[in-house]
Amino acid sequence: MNTVLIIDDSDINLTLIKALVLKLGECAPVLFDNPLRALDWCREHVPDLVIVDYMMPDMDGLKFISAFRALHGRNEIPVLMVTANDQKEVRYEALLGGANDFLTKPIDRVEFSARSRNMLSLRTGQKFLADRAAHLDALVSEQTQEIRNREQELIFRMSRAAEFRDPETGAHIQRMAYYSQIIAKGLGLDEKIQKLILEAAPMHDVGKIGIPDYILLKPGKLTFEEFEVMKGHAKLGHELLKGSGSETLRAGAEIAISHHEKYDGSGYPFGLVGTKIPLFGRIVAVADVFDALTSERPYKKAWPLADARKFLEDGRGAHFDPMCVEAFLAGWDEALEIRQRFQDEEAPMI
Amino acid sequence: MTELFVFDRELILDRLGGDEEILTMMIDLYLQDVERTALSLVDAFDQGQADAFMREAHTIKGLLATFSDDAGAAKAFGIEQQAKTGEISGLQPAVAALQRRLYEVADVLRREMGSVR
Numbered sequence: 443m444n445t446v447l448i449i450d451d452s453d454i455n456l457t458l459i460k461a462l463v464l465k466l467g468e469c470a471p472v473l474f475d476n477p478l479r480a481l482d483w484c485r486e487h488v489p490d491l492v493i494v495d496y497m498m499p500d501m502d503g504l505k506f507i508s509a510f511r512a513l514h515g516r517n518e519i520p521v522l523m524v525t526a527n528d529q530k531e532v533r534y535e536a537l538l539g540g541a542n543d544f545l546t547k548p549i550d551r552v553e554f555s556a557r558s559r560n561m562l563s564l565r566t567g568q569k570f571l572a573d574r575a576a577h578l579d580a581l582v583s584e585q586t587q588e589i590r591n592r593e594q595e596l597i598f599r600m601s602r603a604a605e606f607r608d609p610e611t612g613a614h615i616q617r618m619a620y621y622s623q624i625i626a627k628g629l630g631l632d633e634k635i636q637k638l639i640l641e642a643a644p645m646h647d648v649g650k651i652g653i654p655d656y657i658l659l660k661p662g663k664l665t666f667e668e669f670e671v672m673k674g675h676a677k678l679g680h681e682l683l684k685g686s687g688s689e690t691l692r693a694g695a696e697i698a699i700s701h702h703e704k705y706d707g708s709g710y711p712f713g714l715v716g717t718k719i720p721l722f723g724r725i726v727a728v729a730d731v732f733d734a735l736t737s738e739r740p741y742k743k744a745w746p747l748a749d750a751r752k753f754l755e756d757g758r759g760a761h762f763d764p765m766c767v768e769a770f771l772a773g774w775d776e777a778l779e780i781r782q783r784f785q786d787e788e789a790p791m792i
Numbered sequence: 793m794t795e796l797f798v799f800d801r802e803l804i805l806d807r808l809g810g811d812e813e814i815l816t817m818m819i820d821l822y823l824q825d826v827e828r829t830a831l832s833l834v835d836a837f838d839q840g841q842a843d844a845f846m847r848e849a850h851t852i853k854g855l856l857a858t859f860s861d862d863a864g865a866a867k868a869f870g871i872e873q874q875a876k877t878g879e880i881s882g883l884q885p886a887v888a889a890l891q892r893r894l895y896e897v898a899d900v901l902r903r904e905m906g907s908v909r
Contacts, residue, residue, distance in 0.1 A: 451847075451851070452851050452854065452855070453821060453825060454818060454821040454822060454825060454855060454858065455854065457817060457818070457821050458814065458817075458818055458858070461811075461813075461814045461817060462814070465809075465811070465814075497847055497850045497851075498847075499844070499847055526850070526853060526854060526857075547854045547857055547858070548807060548854070548857040548858045548860070549807075549858075550807045551807060551808050551809035551811065551814075552809060555809070
């Protein structure tokens with residue numbers, strides 16, 4: 443059913459046009475003898491066709507069309523302007539001002555029907571295209587989300603693969619990712635960036651895949667040479683992830699290579715100082731260390747929370763970016779909830 | 793206005809696609825509104841409101857044209873054009889003539905309705 447808005451200050455014209463519109467079939471006429479009230483109606487309703495008289499008190503047809511076109515989403519609705527035969531200049535102005543076509547008085551039914559049907563066909567086409575565009579948009583969003591979900595799952599599984607070769611657990615990946623998000627939020631980074639670090643942080647140690655078992659799984663202290671090999675996981679992770687088309691993987695590459703840098707320049711692999719260290723690396727450094735300290739491992743007990751907190755505080759400006767530590771401590775309660783939510787479990791078999 | 797109004801039923805019906813129902817409805821509406829239409833024209837003129845007067849003349853022009861009253865519509869058009877200039881003081885005779893024309897058309901339409909019904 444098409445909604446046809448008819449605006450004319452003359453009752454006889456309103457009635458005539460209404461009767462002609464009803465003869466078109468599949469049309470519901472809406473009548474106004476006052477253009478200002480019609481405009482109010484248009485703020486809440488979207489007609490499929492507007493038929494408006496030119497000469498009316500309060501607001502003429504040209505001004506009505508201009509005001510109507512200015513309303514959001516009304517730019518393409520077909521408009522027919524009704525004018526007298528002698529108003530050629532008005533017709534030109536109407537066509538230039540946003541009317542799609544015009545009707546001359548006295549109204550001729552054949553002309554009226556033909557022009558109205560043309561306008562309604564135009565509108566049907568517009569609605570079809572809009573529906574199709576919306577449908578395609580929804581379809582693309584759905585498919586994109588599926589791809590994103592698959593990408594996330596792959597990232598998580600890849601991160602787990604690295605962690606399985608390590609005493610650390612899947613829960614560690616999730617906790618440190620959420621801690622990283624808390625810090626990003628505390629630093630005032632926008633939600634998109636917070637989400638990006640949440641998704642990318644789990645890849646921080648993915649380079650451990652390339653570290654030999656006798657070093658990675660060695661129960662005792664590593665020798666200098668072994669530690670040098672171990673340090674290579676940062677670059678290995680970066681090599682694995684860099685240059686990806688995925689923003690998340692690129693962020694993962696940056697985190698992998700920079701999360702062992704220290705604020706005072708004593709970290710690795712490059713010994714970067716302060717803000718030379720990428721922000722994501724500085725954030726993940728705090729999150730990763732805090733979780734490592736507060737988690738139990740085969741070779742150590744979990745630190746008490748107060749001790750771990752003090753370690754972070756003491757490390758401000760040395761190991762850690764002070765701003766990142768402050769942001770983490772500001773979200774302390776939230777961090778404890780995360781810790782509670784993701785408890786260590788037996789690692790499942792792959 | 794010397795030319796008498798003649799109701800050309802076929803011509804009007806042709807314009808309305810042969811729809812008797814719509815024609816009857818339009819005649820009914822004209823007869824219902826003719827008094828008010830004539831008074832609105834005279835009121836606007838008496839009050840010297842050139843804009844409102846012009847619009848009333850314009851409306852009457854369309855109304856008479858609907859019934860194919862070319863002479864009446866031309867008269868209304870002349871008044872509308874004069875009113876557009878803002879100078880309406882000398883239009884008293886023309887206004888009276890147009891008012892008479894409205895009633896004359898109404899009389900013819902009333903007879904037409906009587907003969908049809």
